Amino acid sequence: MSIVVQKFGGSSVGSPERMRRVARRIAETADAGNKVAVVVSAMGDTTDDLIALAQQLTTRPPAREMDMLLSTGEQISISLLAMTLQEMGYAAISLTGRQAGYHTCGTYAKAKIVAMDSVRVLDELNKGNIVIVAGFQGTDKRGEINTLGRGGSDTSAVALAVALEADVCEIFTDVDGVFTADPRVVRKAWKMPEISYDEMLEMAVMGALVLQPRSVELAKQYGVKLHVRSSFNHSEGTIVKEVACMYKDLEKELVVSGVAHDMNVLKTTIFGVPDSPGVAGEIFGRLAAEKINVDMIIQSGSRDTRQDISFTTGRDERHKIERILTEIVRQLPAESYMIIDTIAKVSVIGAGMITNPGVAATTFRTLAGIGCNIDMIATSEIRISCIIDETKVTEAALALHTAFGLDAAPAIDN
Amino acid sequence: MSIVVQKFGGSSVGSPERMRRVARRIAETADAGNKVAVVVSAMGDTTDDLIALAQQLTTRPPAREMDMLLSTGEQISISLLAMTLQEMGYAAISLTGRQAGYHTCGTYAKAKIVAMDSVRVLDELNKGNIVIVAGFQGTDKRGEINTLGRGGSDTSAVALAVALEADVCEIFTDVDGVFTADPRVVRKAWKMPEISYDEMLEMAVMGALVLQPRSVELAKQYGVKLHVRSSFNHSEGTIVKEVACMYKDLEKELVVSGVAHDMNVLKTTIFGVPDSPGVAGEIFGRLAAEKINVDMIIQSGSRDTRQDISFTTGRDERHKIERILTEIVRQLPAESYMIIDTIAKVSVIGAGMITNPGVAATTFRTLAGIGCNIDMIATSEIRISCIIDETKVTEAALALHTAFGLDAAPAIDN
Numbered sequence: 001m002s003i004v005v006q007k008f009g010g011s012s013v014g015s016p017e018r019m020r021r022v023a024r025r026i027a028e029t030a031d032a033g034n035k036v037a038v039v040v041s042a043m044g045d046t047t048d049d050l051i052a053l054a055q056q057l058t059t060r061p062p063a064r065e066m067d068m069l070l071s072t073g074e075q076i077s078i079s080l081l082a083m084t085l086q087e088m089g090y091a092a093i094s095l096t097g098r099q100a101g102y103h104t105c106g107t108y109a110k111a112k113i114v115a116m117d118s119v120r121v122l123d124e125l126n127k128g129n130i131v132i133v134a135g136f137q138g139t140d141k142r143g144e145i146n147t148l149g150r151g152g153s154d155t156s157a158v159a160l161a162v163a164l165e166a167d168v169c170e171i172f173t174d175v176d177g178v179f180t181a182d183p184r185v186v187r188k189a190w191k192m193p194e195i196s197y198d199e200m201l202e203m204a205v206m207g208a209l210v211l212q213p214r215s216v217e218l219a220k221q222y223g224v225k226l227h228v229r230s231s232f233n234h235s236e237g238t239i240v241k242e243v244a245c246m247y248k249d250l251e252k253e254l255v256v257s258g259v260a261h262d263m264n265v266l267k268t269t270i271f272g273v274p275d276s277p278g279v280a281g282e283i284f285g286r287l288a289a290e291k292i293n294v295d296m297i298i299q300s301g302s303r304d305t306r307q308d309i310s311f312t313t314g315r316d317e318r319h320k321i322e323r324i325l326t327e328i329v330r331q332l333p334a335e336s337y338m339i340i341d342t343i344a345k346v347s348v349i350g351a352g353m354i355t356n357p358g359v360a361a362t363t364f365r366t367l368a369g370i371g372c373n374i375d376m377i378a379t380s381e382i383r384i385s386c387i388i389d390e391t392k393v394t395e396a397a398l399a400l401h402t403a404f405g406l407d408a409a410p411a412i413d414n
Numbered sequence: 415m416s417i418v419v420q421k422f423g424g425s426s427v428g429s430p431e432r433m434r435r436v437a438r439r440i441a442e443t444a445d446a447g448n449k450v451a452v453v454v455s456a457m458g459d460t461t462d463d464l465i466a467l468a469q470q471l472t473t474r475p476p477a478r479e480m481d482m483l484l485s486t487g488e489q490i491s492i493s494l495l496a497m498t499l500q501e502m503g504y505a506a507i508s509l510t511g512r513q514a515g516y517h518t519c520g521t522y523a524k525a526k527i528v529a530m531d532s533v534r535v536l537d538e539l540n541k542g543n544i545v546i547v548a549g550f551q552g553t554d555k556r557g558e559i560n561t562l563g564r565g566g567s568d569t570s571a572v573a574l575a576v577a578l579e580a581d582v583c584e585i586f587t588d589v590d591g592v593f594t595a596d597p598r599v600v601r602k603a604w605k606m607p608e609i610s611y612d613e614m615l616e617m618a619v620m621g622a623l624v625l626q627p628r629s630v631e632l633a634k635q636y637g638v639k640l641h642v643r644s645s646f647n648h649s650e651g652t653i654v655k656e657v658a659c660m661y662k663d664l665e666k667e668l669v670v671s672g673v674a675h676d677m678n679v680l681k682t683t684i685f686g687v688p689d690s691p692g693v694a695g696e697i698f699g700r701l702a703a704e705k706i707n708v709d710m711i712i713q714s715g716s717r718d719t720r721q722d723i724s725f726t727t728g729r730d731e732r733h734k735i736e737r738i739l740t741e742i743v744r745q746l747p748a749e750s751y752m753i754i755d756t757i758a759k760v761s762v763i764g765a766g767m768i769t770n771p772g773v774a775a776t777t778f779r780t781l782a783g784i785g786c787n788i789d790m791i792a793t794s795e796i797r798i799s800c801i802i803d804e805t806k807v808t809e810a811a812l813a814l815h816t817a818f819g820l821d822a823a824p825a826i827d828n
Binding site: 016019020050053054056057058059060061062064065066068069071072075076078079080082083084086087093094096098099143144145 | 430433434464467468470471472473474475476478479480482483485486489490492493494496497498500501507508510512513557558559
C-alpha cells in the first residue's frame with residue numbers, strides 16, 4: 001500500500017463547489033488503494049480578509065498575533081474538507097499543524113520546520129483515515145503558533161512526505177505541469193514529463209512559481225518525488241526528482257530544458273556610492289530588514305572613489321524602496337537614485353549547461369539577433385538570466401526557445 | 415494588586431469599532447492598577463457564518479470537525495483584541511484555550527473543563543501583559559480541541575477566575591445588571607445591587623439569560639465573586655455572591671427578589687401513554703438523545719392503565735418533537751399528542767422563600783386576581799413557575815412584582 005501526500009492550494013478550496021471537487025480527487029486516490037495524507041491551504045481569500053481585519057485595528061500588526069490570527073485560515077479549511085469527505089462516506093480526520101507534529105523554530109511569520117513527529121498522522125492513516133493536515137503552520141517548543149511564511153504549504157507537504165516516507169508528494173496547481181516556457185507566450189512550449197530538483201529550483205526562482213523554492217530544496221535534500229499536476233484534469237503532470245533522464249535519444253540530450261520570463265521586475269540604481277567597506281552591506285541590510293527580496297545585484301566599476309550599484313526586485317516594492325533610498329542617499333551620502341520598471345527578465349535553465357560552455361554565447365547572440373539590448377546579466381551553474389526591455393520579452397522567449405532546440409518535443413521514454 | 419477577570423461576549427467585539435471600545439475598557443481596568451485577564455467570545459456572527467459554511471458541505475456535521483472549525487472564531491477575536499491593545503500602547507498577549515491551560519473532558523461540542531493549568535496565564539500577567547484568552551474551548555488529554563457548548567465562554571471566565579484566585583470576575587453584557595423583572599415589561603423593575611448564586615441560577619434557568627447556569631454553579635462552588643455589568647456604561651451592575659444581604663431594613667427583607675417571564679415556551683402533551691415501567695424513561699431518553707432541553711414535566715393521574723404526560727421546551731424544538739413523537743406514539747403505542755405554543759412562563763424567585771411558606775399561595779392568588787388560569791406549575795426551593803396563557807404574561811409579571819413588594823426599591827447599604 002502506497003502512501004501519497006497531496007497538496008491543494010487556497011484557490012482549489014475557495015468555495016463549497018471546489019471543496020467538493022478536491023474531496024472527490026482525494027477520494028479517488030484513496031479508492032485506488034493508497035493511504036492519503038492531504039495538506040491544504042486557507043480557503044481562497046480567507047488570509048487576505050483576516051489581514052484586512054487586522055489592518056482596521058492596528059497599523060503595525062505584531063507578528064505573534066498575526067500568526068495566531070492567520071493560522072485559523074487553514075484550521076477552517078481542514079475541518080470543512082474532512083467533513084466533506086465524511087459526507088461522501090470516507091473516514092477522514094483533520095489535524096492542525098500542532099496535532100500533525102510540525103515543530104517549528106519559533107520565528108513568527110516565517111518559521112522553519114525543525115522537526116516532524118509523524119506518530120499521530122501515521123496512527124490515523126493506519127486506522128484507515130484520510131488525514132487532512134493544516135499547511136503553513138506549526139508550533140514551537142513553547143507551544144506558540146508559528147506560520148511558515150510565503151509558500152509555506154508546499155513546504156508543509158514536502159516535510160510530511162519526508163516524515164511519512166511517502167511514495168510521492170503530489171502538488172496540485174492550476175497548470176498541467178512544468179513547461180519549457182510559458183505556453184501563453186511561447187506557443188511551441190511543451191510540458192516536461194520530468195525535471196531535476198535543481199532545474200525546478202531555478203524555474204521557481206525565475207518567477208515560474210509553480211513550486212516554492214524552499215519546498216524543492218527540502219524535496220531534493222530527502223529525495224522526495226514530487227508530482228506537479230493539474231487539479232482540473234487527470235493528465236500526468238511533471239515529475240520532479242534527482243536525475244531527470246527521459247530522452248530516448250541520449251545524443252540529442254537537451255542542454256537547455258526551459259525558458260522562463262518574468263515581467264515583475266523593478267531595477268533600482270544608486271549613483272555615486274562611496275567606494276568604502278561596508279556600504280553595500282548597509283544598503284542591502286536595510287532592504288533585507290524591510291523584507292525586500294533582492295534578485296540581481298550589479299556593482300559598476302568604480303570611477304574615482306565612487307561607484308554605481310544596481311539591483312532588481314519585484315515591482316510592488318517600489319514605495320518601500322523609494323522611502324529607504326531617499327534616506328540612504330542622504331546618509332551615505334550618494335549622488336542620487338533612479339527606479340525603472342519598463343524592464344523584464346528572460347532566463348534559460350538547464351542542468352546540461354554545466355558541461356556546455358556555449359550556452360551563454362548562444363543566449364547573447366540570440367538576443368542580439370532580435371535587436372534586444374541586455375541591461376543586466378546574472379548566471380548560476382544551470383541558469384542564465386538577462387534583464388531586457390519589457391517590450392522585447394515575448395520575442396526573446398520565443399527566439400531562445402527555438403535557439404536551444406526546444407520547439408520540437410523529443411520522444412519520451414516513459 | 416488585584417487580579418480581575420473580564421468576559422466579553424461576541425456582540426461586544428462584533429466590529430472593529432466595538433473591538434476598540436472593549437480594548438479601552440480593558441485598558442482602563444489595567445490603568446487602575448489591576449492585573450487583567452480577559453475571556454472573549456467569537457466576533458458577532460462568526461460562529462453562525464462558520465456553521466452555515468459547514469452546512470453547505472454536509473448534512474450531518476461531525477462533532478469533532480465542528481469543534482475544530484468553531485474554535486477558530488475565538489482564536490480570531492483574541493488575536494485581534496491583543497493587537498488592538500498593543501496598538502493602544504498596552505502590553506498584551508492572546509492565548510488559545512490550550513495555551514491558557516483549559517483541560518477538557520474530551521466530549522466534543524459540550525465538553526466540561528476538568529482542570530485548569532494557570533501557569534502560563536500567571537506568567538504572562540507577572541510579565542506585565544494583559545492576557546486575552548479564547549473562551550468556549552480547551553483541549554483534552556489527546557490534544558484534541560473541544561468546545562464547551564452553549565454559554566461556554568461564561569464558564570471559561572469563571573474557571574479562569576477560580577484558577578487565578580481572581581478578586582472578581584466581571585461579566586460584561588448589554589444590560590445594566592440583574593433586574594427584579596424584565597424592565598421592558600415591568601416599568602417599576604429595578605437593578606439588584608446584589609443577588610445570591612442560587613437566585614442567579616434560578617434567574618438563568620428562567621430564561622433571564624444574563625449568565626449561563628453552568629458558570630453560576632462553578633462560581634458558587636468556588637466562591638468566585640461575579641459582577642454582571644454593562645459594556646455600554648460604567649455604572650455598577652449586580653454582584654453575585656454567596657449571601658446577598660443588602661437591605662438596611664432587615665425587617666423588610668424581601669421574600670421574593672425577582673419576577674421572570676419567558677415567552678419561548680412550547681407545551682407538548684402525549685395522551686393515553688401506557689402506565690408501565692420505563693415508558694417515561696423511553697420518552698425523555700429519546701428527547702435527550704436529540705439534545706432537546708426539557709423544562710417542566712407533568713404526569714397526570716392515571717385513568718385505568720393509561721395516563722397523559724405533558725412537558726415544556728423551547729419553541730424552536732417543534733419540528734424535532736413532531737418527528738420524534740410521531741414515532742413514539744406509534745411505538746408505545748400512545749393515543750395521540752398535541753403541541754401548544756400560545757403559552758408563556760412566569761416565575762417568582764427568592765432565597766427568602768425557603769422560610770416563607772406563603773409565597774405559593776400569594777402567587778396563585780395574584781394570578782387568579784387578574785383572571786389568569788394556571789396550566790402547569792413547577793417549584794424549587796427558591797422558585798415557583800407557572801405556565802399561563804401568553805396574552806396574560808405581561809399583566810401577570812406586573813401583578814406579581816407589585817404583590818411581592820418589589821415596586822419600590824429598598825434603601826441600599828453599599
